[in-house]
Amino acid sequence: MRIKYILLSMMCLIALGSITFAIAGQGSFNQSSTRGIEIIDPSMAKPVISKEQAATIASKFSIPFDERTKVTLLKDNAKQMLVWEFTYLNGMNETSMTINADTGQVIGYFNFSRISTGSAISTDEAVLKAKSYLPQFDVDINTIDASRPSIKIVEMPNGNIHNIIWDQQKDGVIVYDNFVAMGIDAHTGNLVSIVKKLSDVSSVNTIPKITQDEAVSMAKSFLSSNYNLPDNSKLLRMNLEIRRPNDWATNRDTSLKGNFTLTWVVEFQDKTRSDDAIVRVWLDAVTGEVIGGETCK
Amino acid sequence: MKKLKPLATAIFVVMLLLANMVSIAAAAIADSEEQYEYPDDTDALTWDYWMTSYQRIYKYHDSKSNVVSRIPGDTIWMMSSHGGNCGGLCGVYLQLFSGDSLGAGDIPTNTIRLAYADACKTGVDTIWTDIWQGFRNKGTTTFIGFTRDVYPSETDPFTNYFGYYLTQLKDTVSMAAYKAGQNSGIKGDYKIYGDGSITI
Numbered sequence: 493m494r495i496k497y498i499l500l501s502m503m504c505l506i507a508l509g510s511i512t513f514a515i516a517g518q519g520s521f522n523q524s525s526t527r528g529i530e531i532i533d534p535s536m537a538k539p540v541i542s543k544e545q546a547a548t549i550a551s552k553f554s555i556p557f558d559e560r561t562k563v564t565l566l567k568d569n570a571k572q573m574l575v576w577e578f579t580y581l582n583g584m585n586e587t588s589m590t591i592n593a594d595t596g597q598v599i600g601y602f603n604f605s606r607i608s609t610g611s612a613i614s615t616d617e618a619v620l621k622a623k624s625y626l627p628q629f630d631v632d633i634n635t636i637d638a639s640r641p642s643i644k645i646v647e648m649p650n651g652n653i654h655n656i657i658w659d660q661q662k663d664g665v666i667v668y669d670n671f672v673a674m675g676i677d678a679h680t681g682n683l684v685s686i687v688k689k690l691s692d693v694s695s696v697n698t699i700p701k702i703t704q705d706e707a708v709s710m711a712k713s714f715l716s717s718n719y720n721l722p723d724n725s726k727l728l729r730m731n732l733e734i735r736r737p738n739d740w741a742t743n744r745d746t747s748l749k750g751n752f753t754l755t756w757v758v759e760f761q762d763k764t765r766s767d768d769a770i771v772r773v774w775l776d777a778v779t780g781e782v783i784g785g786e787t788c789k
Numbered sequence: 790m791k792k793l794k795p796l797a798t799a800i801f802v803v804m805l806l807l808a809n810m811v812s813i814a815a816a817a818i819a820d821s822e823e824q825y826e827y828p829d830d831t832d833a834l835t836w837d838y839w840m841t842s843y844q845r846i847y848k849y850h851d852s853k854s855n856v857v858s859r860i861p862g863d864t865i866w867m868m869s870s871h872g873g874n875c876g877g878l879c880g881v882y883l884q885l886f887s888g889d890s891l892g893a894g895d896i897p898t899n900t901i902r903l904a905y906a907d908a909c910k911t912g913v914d915t916i917w918t919d920i921w922q923g924f925r926n927k928g929t930t931t932f933i934g935f936t937r938d939v940y941p942s943e944t945d946p947f948t949n950y951f952g953y954y955l956t957q958l959k960d961t962v963s964m965a966a967y968k969a970g971q972n973s974g975i976k977g978d979y980k981i982y983g984d985g986s987i988t989i
Binding site for chain 2: 673675748768
């Protein structure tokens with residue numbers, strides 16, 4: 493009889509111990525968010541576009557499908573996307589391409605052998621050159637609602653690159669983290685890189701119901717009760733953007749998730765950390781609900 | 790006595806149940822506190838994920854004296870934290886969770902190959918002596934930082950891609966940073982001091 497009770501107690505202990513670890517493990521550091529990019533086994537993931545189909549697409553950009561090319565299936569957890577990555581090493585030169593493994597779209601291309609030193613072409617020339625490369629990546633910048641391009645020089649050991657970025661927008665409202673970014677060799681105008689990230693935001697309303705003043709008041713009220721923001725914290729700026737929310741307001745998780753939403757991004761001086769720190773609150777510009785936020789690093 | 794045995798066992802089991810419930814609650818509280826600390830070590834963990842064969846420490850939550858004392862033994866150095874420059878009145882520094890600042894003058898002689906300061910303005914070159922100079926002047930081969938205020942929604946993907954390209958594709962620091970920048974909101978808003986052509 494005693495053995496029965498002891499066994500029963502031990503089983504209870506083991507079962508409850510397991511539950512404890514399971515619950516504790518779920519809440520600890522969000523490991524999935526720390527693995528923004530993971531190498532995936534294609535036989536497990538079974539992407540819509542096979543490796544061979546992706547290789548056919550890559551070959552159109554002179555990337556061979558042989559032992560010189562490393563082929564990897566990656567999962568980009570931030571973008572919730574499977575991509576094929578082809579990295580072709582030709583001597584010291586690397587050409588790489590990423591292809592959406594669900595759609596077959598080329599979403600990234602890098603060719604560093606095309607950088608050279610010499611006198612720089614003008615930024616206007618660089619933009620024209622960039623536009624000329626877009627059709628081969630199925631982008632028509634004239635039909636996409638995009639901002640005027642921002643241009644800056646990026647220094648590389650073997651030369652400089654004109655980095656040209658078109659931000660996606662709708663009715664003049666920027667779609668956060670959606671863009672076409674191109675790298676043009678500052679000497680020759682050769683294409684060094686292109687990354688495109690464009691999303692369907694056709695269903696997003698671009699007319700806010702919450703005014704700027706209301707948004708500032710709501711954001712300040714939220715921060716004073718949930719972030720101990722002092723009353724004398726300065727409003728730094730605010731923008732209307734189309735963004736995906738995050739859970740910062742409830743648990744400080746900054747991973748983007750959910751649907752694109754018309755958002756007031758309200759930015760305050762963050763005196764809780766230092767005079768030059770910044771805290772942002774994101775408010776749904778239609779309902780006024782706090783849908784996220786973040787603090788500068 | 791016979792009647793007491795089952796009662797004692799039942800009490801024992803109930804106590805075990807209570808002990809487990811307390812530990813579950815404690816774990817939940819500990820986690821919620823962890824998540825509210827700012828900034829968390831997510832980027833450092835991300836970095837760790839790709840850097841498992843390299844030296845790595847979550848420096849942001851460590852004490853300043855520990856961080857400084859370990860620098861001479863570090864080969865790859867990374868810290869995810871707040872960075873600032875007193876509104877232009879001082880050189881760029883890093884701020885630890887404790888509130889302590891790590892400035893250029895705190896950096897001891899070292900043999901670090903790559904230092905990555907994942908914080909606001911760490912790549913800015915001011916008229917003062919900045920954190921990048923602290924590292925470079927004391928022996929660090931290559932330093933990388935950001936040239937403006939940055940946010941986790943940009944730096945998380947940057948760190949992911951940067952670590953991946955460095956370790957998996959063996960890209961140079963310049964190539965890895967450029968590719969990581971293009972794939973994240975950072976774009977070209979970083980600066981490399983020293984030799985960008987090294988691989989790790």
